[in-house]
Amino acid sequence: MIVVFASELDETAQDAIVKWPEQKIVLLTPADFFCRGWRATTGGVDDWLLVVGGERYSIRSITGIVTLVPRIFARELFDVRSEDRSYAAAEANAFALFVLSKMPCPVVNRPTPDCLSGPNWRPEQWMHASFEAGIRTKKSKRSDRALPQEIETHQLTFVTVLAGKCLEDTSEGCLPGVLTLARLANVTFLRVYFTQESGQSFFYRAEVVPDLSKAEIRNGLSEHFRAFNC
Secondary structure, eight states: OEEEEOOTTOHHHHHHHHHOOSSOEEEEOGGGGGSTTOBOOSSOSTTOEEEETTEEEEGGGOOEEEEOOSSOOGGGOTTSOGGGHHHHHHHHHHHHHHHHHHOSSOEESOOBTTBTTSOOOOHHHHHHHHHHTTOOOOOOOOOSSOOOOOOOGGGOEEEEEETTEEEEEOSSSOHHHHHHHHHHHTOSEEEEEEEEETTEEEEEEEEOSOOTTSHHHHHHHHHHHHHHHO
16 A cells, blocks of 8 residues: 655645556545544554555555645644644644654655655755765855746656656766766755756756656555565
8 A cells, every 4th residue: 555645735746646547545634634543653564554545455555655845834734623733733744754753664755853744855955965976066145135037847857766766868868967966965755957058968957756756656656665664
């Protein structure tokens, strides 16, 4: 069973679950962390019980987790009193971090202390790591002025990698650098976009949350989880 951790308002995630191939997929939402039935201790994880979609599941029944939310937001805790939502969200985030960090199955991506879906890096951090990975970068400078206009996605090339393998590559020779960048960022899934200038590719931005609307990404995740559990 694959668990997709997403906002209950995420229609893309809900649609992807319906279209996902072969096996059972369930949606874990922030509201589930407030349901009775959880069992998670600081000792071994073998007897843990999780509540997903209002149902209890043994940890042994979960083959993989895909995390689409960076954190649990107070504004989405609809069943919690408004004056208690900030505190409840903070507690739920701490518990989610603990659970996702301890899961024995693959988690895409593993949480970090300030983000449940991987590293919460600023653009400058991604650019620095890209430089270390051998990817060309362009000089940039932060200011209080208006941000430069976003480049349309169709004008960019990109590389998508999962667990050291290439899922998509529209670039010209950028795959090795992206694989190295994924290792430096300690992520299982990574998509990197590039701009083109004078026949060369330059780092533009990175994404660590899989786009589940793409069938090739859903299939890649299924294969990754299946290989881990064989």
